[in-house]
Amino acid sequence: MISGYLITILITILIYAMLAHSLNLITGHAGQISLGHAAFFGIGAYSSAMLYTEAGFPFWISVPLAAVVAGIIGALLGIPCLRVRDDFLAITTMGINFVVEAIFLYIPFFGGAMGIGGINLPKWFGRDMTKPEYFFIILITFGLLLLVDRQLGRSWIGLAWASIREDEQAAGAMGVDVVRFKVLAFILGSAIAGLAGGFYAHFLTFIMPQNFGFGQSIVILCMVVFGGIGTRWGPIIGAVILGILPEISRPIMEYRILIYGVLLLAMMRFQPGGLLGAESILSRTFRR
Amino acid sequence: MTLLEVKALSKEFDGLRALDGVSFAARGGEILGIIGPNGAGKTTLFNIISGIYPPSGGEINFEGKSILRLKPHQVSRLGIGRTFQIVRPFQNLDVEANVMVAFGHRVYPSLWKSAGSVWQPEIQKEVQDLIDRVGLRPHLKQIAKTLPLGFKKRLEIARALALQPRLLLLDEPSAGLRFEESLQLMGLIRQVCDQGIGILLIEHNMHVVMDLCKRIVVLDHGSKIAEGSPEEIRSNPLVIQAYLGKEA
Amino acid sequence: MLWQQLANGIAIGSVYALISLGLTMVYGILRILHVAHAGIYALGAYVGLFSFKLVGNFWISLMVGMAGAAIAGYLVERFLYTPLLHLPRIAPLIVSIGLFTALEEAFRIVAGPHTLTYNARIGLGDLSIGSFRLTETQILILFITIIILIFLWAFLTKTRTGLAMRACAQDPETTSSFGVNVSAIIAINFIIGSAMAGAAGVLIGVYDNQVWPTMGSIPAYKALAIVVLGGLGNIPGTVLASIVVGLAETFFIGVLAIPFPRDAVAFVAMILVLMFKPYGLLGKA
Numbered sequence: 001m002i003s004g005y006l007i008t009i010l011i012t013i014l015i016y017a018m019l020a021h022s023l024n025l026i027t028g029h030a031g032q033i034s035l036g037h038a039a040f041f042g043i044g045a046y047s048s049a050m051l052y053t054e055a056g057f058p059f060w061i062s063v064p065l066a067a068v069v070a071g072i073i074g075a076l077l078g079i080p081c082l083r084v085r086d087d088f089l090a091i092t093t094m095g096i097n098f099v100v101e102a103i104f105l106y107i108p109f110f111g112g113a114m115g116i117g118g119i120n121l122p123k124w125f126g127r128d129m130t131k132p133e134y135f136f137i138i139l140i141t142f143g144l145l146l147l148v149d150r151q152l153g154r155s156w157i158g159l160a161w162a163s164i165r166e167d168e169q170a171a172g173a174m175g176v177d178v179v180r181f182k183v184l185a186f187i188l189g190s191a192i193a194g195l196a197g198g199f200y201a202h203f204l205t206f207i208m209p210q211n212f213g214f215g216q217s218i219v220i221l222c223m224v225v226f227g228g229i230g231t232r233w234g235p236i237i238g239a240v241i242l243g244i245l246p247e248i249s250r251p252i253m254e255y256r257i258l259i260y261g262v263l264l265l266a267m268m269r270f271q272p273g274g275l276l277g278a279e280s281i282l283s284r285t286f287r288r
Numbered sequence: 289m290t291l292l293e294v295k296a297l298s299k300e301f302d303g304l305r306a307l308d309g310v311s312f313a314a315r316g317g318e319i320l321g322i323i324g325p326n327g328a329g330k331t332t333l334f335n336i337i338s339g340i341y342p343p344s345g346g347e348i349n350f351e352g353k354s355i356l357r358l359k360p361h362q363v364s365r366l367g368i369g370r371t372f373q374i375v376r377p378f379q380n381l382d383v384e385a386n387v388m389v390a391f392g393h394r395v396y397p398s399l400w401k402s403a404g405s406v407w408q409p410e411i412q413k414e415v416q417d418l419i420d421r422v423g424l425r426p427h428l429k430q431i432a433k434t435l436p437l438g439f440k441k442r443l444e445i446a447r448a449l450a451l452q453p454r455l456l457l458l459d460e461p462s463a464g465l466r467f468e469e470s471l472q473l474m475g476l477i478r479q480v481c482d483q484g485i486g487i488l489l490i491e492h493n494m495h496v497v498m499d500l501c502k503r504i505v506v507l508d509h510g511s512k513i514a515e516g517s518p519e520e521i522r523s524n525p526l527v528i529q530a531y532l533g534k535e536a
Numbered sequence: 537m538l539w540q541q542l543a544n545g546i547a548i549g550s551v552y553a554l555i556s557l558g559l560t561m562v563y564g565i566l567r568i569l570h571v572a573h574a575g576i577y578a579l580g581a582y583v584g585l586f587s588f589k590l591v592g593n594f595w596i597s598l599m600v601g602m603a604g605a606a607i608a609g610y611l612v613e614r615f616l617y618t619p620l621l622h623l624p625r626i627a628p629l630i631v632s633i634g635l636f637t638a639l640e641e642a643f644r645i646v647a648g649p650h651t652l653t654y655n656a657r658i659g660l661g662d663l664s665i666g667s668f669r670l671t672e673t674q675i676l677i678l679f680i681t682i683i684i685l686i687f688l689w690a691f692l693t694k695t696r697t698g699l700a701m702r703a704c705a706q707d708p709e710t711t712s713s714f715g716v717n718v719s720a721i722i723a724i725n726f727i728i729g730s731a732m733a734g735a736a737g738v739l740i741g742v743y744d745n746q747v748w749p750t751m752g753s754i755p756a757y758k759a760l761a762i763v764v765l766g767g768l769g770n771i772p773g774t775v776l777a778s779i780v781v782g783l784a785e786t787f788f789i790g791v792l793a794i795p796f797p798r799d800a801v802a803f804v805a806m807i808l809v810l811m812f813k814p815y816g817l818l819g820k821a
Contacts, residue, residue, distance in 0.1 A: 027626070031624075033626050033629065035633075080810070080811055083814065087563075087567070087569055087625070087768060088764055088768070088810060088814070090569055090629060091569065091757075091760045091761060091763075091764050091806070092764075092806070092807060092810065094757055094760065094803075095757070095761055095803035095806055095807055096803075096807075098757060098799070098800050098803050099800050099803050099804060099807070102797045102799075102800040105797070106797060151403070151405070152403070154405045154406055154407060155402060155403050155404060155405060155406060156392045156395050156396065156401070156402040156403070156404065156406055157399075157402045157403055158406075159385065159388060159389055159392060159406050160389070160392060160396060160402065162378065162381055162385070162389075163378050163381070163389040166378035166379055166380055166381060167376050167378055167379070169340065169360070169376070170372065170376040170377075170378065171378075171389065172339075172340075172359070172360030172361050172364070173338055173360050173361075173364050173369075173370050173372075173448075174361075174364060174389050174390040174392075174393065174447060174450075174451065175361050175364045175365045175390060175392065175393030175396055175451060176361055176389065176392070176396060177359075177361045177396055177397075178360075178361065184399070214757070218633060218637060221630070221633070222634075225630055229626075255641065255645075257637060257640075257641050258637075258638055258641035258642065258645070260634075260637060261633075261634045261635065261636070261637030261638030261639075261640075261641060262634065262638045263634070264630055264631070264633060264634025264637070265616070265631050265634035265635050265638060266634075267634075268620065268623075268627050268628075268630045268631045268634065269616060269619065269620065269631060272620075272623055272627050
């Protein structure tokens, strides 16, 4: 039997992998920097929590709806943001993160600083789902998302994203509707982050605004950068490694934030492609 | 047959007139040269036609329809392809994918079709034929940034041709090329033109322009100062003044 | 009451200006979003505080704080940003975020997680006219900011180096073809910007009488919002936006008592302005 501690770590890592994967869609594939990804994670978590505790929706509806809500808000915020210059996008997404966190914190409807409690693991077969079962539910969902991602990678959408990432103006001149494809990436990325938020809320059973602050966005970004921006498996591997490291060593836990910071810095400075990037030591070794 | 009609086109940047009442027409199957000293407004003209910036005044009609308020992707989907003065291939994509991006102009309007796979044999064949045509077949899988300049320019032309354009805007295709390379490129341009595609050619190399174009438009300080055959342009005193007069 | 709030708003706004100016100058010349600038600001506060504890003189601690920040800024530019300029712009941004996060942790580890007091007095006393009152530190902030702004303005408009710097921000390639040493200009740019951030750190440390490891967190993002509001890279726009944000915070939160975090005001303002003026208050397309 898997211990409760281990399964908790596994679920956390899986949720982070989903987040890293969804940010990679926006930043890696479509090339649009987002520094506020945790906002959509939070929007998903809060939507699911409110739908479950206030509106009485079951888990099986509240979590998919959370993805829809996060996707819609992603579209509403993304449409104006993606029209501005790329540097403005970085700061605006950061701003969105601060404002969203402030809304959760200051508007009593969202439970304020106390957050929302009483969100439970789902029921099935007339009983509460166990944590290992919950793990597999998330794993299967993530697997399905990866299948969709694989198709996107071979589709015209994936190609259009790559062209926008490389050169927006040239992409426009080749018939690519730049704003539309950027917004599409933003919607998909936000929706998946929202889905991860829904899973997270039901797993933690209570959520607070601080779970979804700017620091969380940086953690997600760090996983993507560490594993390799724009690669398919890099962000997931980044999430796994950076998720496990603090658990296996006490000092790493203590200096976790410092390590994340130095890692971001060192990776970009010396291995900008990340662990799985085209130019990285790892992939060069394997290609030989 | 008039393909593109530009009427009284003007563009101001911060009070500076980059283009001032420029009018001309381009026909299919013809190479129209656009020349003029640096800062004459040639690239601005291309950027306005291709929808990158809106003009301050004037009209542009393509095949009888106004394209004035269209975005770049809409202009290109109508059948106007372009290259850039400083080459802009998608640097980290290979040659095939570069051309493939432009092939997608048929599916991009539908999100559903866009979700379909790119790598279908018949599309791949079309792309490869096109790459063959510009002589890049041996470099099909090479990453664009590793190509020499001459090949990058060919790649840009292939990419523009993938739009199945009726009009091609070429911004200084021979700049930076060695003599033989530019000769080869001119051969390619002439071939494209012979298929009935209209070409607007911005070019600094006078030999190239005089050799390729039947008609030439001369811009200076944003205004059209002359239009005519190479012989007429060569002997036009205004043109000579524009090119030489500044030193005098 | 109103005048009092106005004075408070301008005092806080002028500190924002000191931080944001360095950021906008860096952006103007390198097109990098220098998030770690706020780390340099906090570093300035720490260095100033420790030197104050050693010598007990505010002015010396201000100078040492500025010098420490300037050196740190120079090192960041040489060893982190310049080698990354050939990469996509997201690379230096990520480095900057990483550096900032690491700096905050380093402060916590070296100086401890507690808030330290920076109890510097210059013996000026407060200024009171009726119910209107300027505290000693407010006077200090206004005075030092104005001096620094005059220096900056004179430097940028009257000296050759300043002119070259502005030319670089316009077009580095052309500027270098005139024989200007662009890499030296970039270094000077970082040194000046960082020294201003260091001064801001010392001033805020004294104003709030506290220095703490994450004191840069909020300024980091707020300064970015201000810089965007002012039109990235635009120096007068940045000063204007700083004062506007300082006043808006004081009025909306202090006077109207809207239950909203004061630190989100800058972002709300930024998002609103960008909707209507996508290039900032004084920015041009």
